[in-house]
């Protein structure tokens with residue numbers, strides 16, 4: 001029996017209550033709190049601030065007659081568990097991660113978008129919810145809506161499987177860290193994931209996909225490429241992020257319109 005919050009009950013970490021979220025079923029969940037306002041306003045110019053507590057900054061927007069929350073998760077799997085658990089208690093059923101990522105395939109360029117249909121569970125947090133043999137899979141309808149929106153808007157985009165890590169440096173086989181050391185078991189891991197056809201490194205999909213599946217919820221993920229790891233370990237300049245941001249704003253808005261229009265009853 002799901003444990004929904006009472007109308008005035010304030011969630012301890014996100015600071016949200018059911019009154020504040022107005023029955024929202026959809027939440028866009030970027031990692032960065034600094035991305036929330038722009039994303040909310042791209043959905044709806046009248047979007048408004050709801051609350052900010054710890055890593056979790058929340059705005060609300062209206063899309064096709066529905067309230068949509070935009071809430072940051074902070075970085076990494078543990079933060080995602082707070083966001084999913086507390087938003088679920090407030091009635092949110094569908095989550096779309098809107099993030100940044102490092103591509104590991106040659107044909108994914110800086111500023112392109114990646115839609116993730118699954119994730120390699122190199123996180124720790126999802127293991128509290130399901131054994132490692134359990135797949136981290138995105139919801140098919142959200143994934144299809146994101147793909148269709150990207151196609152319609154002619155945005156360069158590829159669908160694939162991300163590798164979700166708990167560490168930005170050794171976990172993603174980066175040598176430009178303080179010590180420069182990558183443990184032996186992770187040396188060569190980037191080449192191996194590339195050979196396995198994985199598309200990108202990021203840090204939240206595995207936890208998001210596993211939790212939402214286990215809890216009977218839905219999730220999708222759309223990320224902008226800000227590092228092209230086949231060329232360099234560096235994160236690209238601001239202009240690249242701004243190009244990716246413009247693209248993921250357009251795509252996620254169109255995808256939401258499709259989802260709310262077509263899948264309203266089932267999601």
Ligand SMILES: O=P(O)(O)O[C@H]1O[C@H](CO)[C@@H](O)[C@H]1O
Pocket residue numbers: 030031032074075076098099100101168202203204
């Ligand atoms: O831009 P966000 O959504 O935070 O996503 C990516 O950026 C952070 C690392 O720079 C990690 O959280 C990673 O998953």
Ligand SMILES: O=c1cc[nH]c(=O)[nH]1
Pocket residue numbers: 100101102103168172201202203226227235
């Ligand atoms: O390379 C990158 C870029 C963004 N986010 C990541 O997790 N890795």
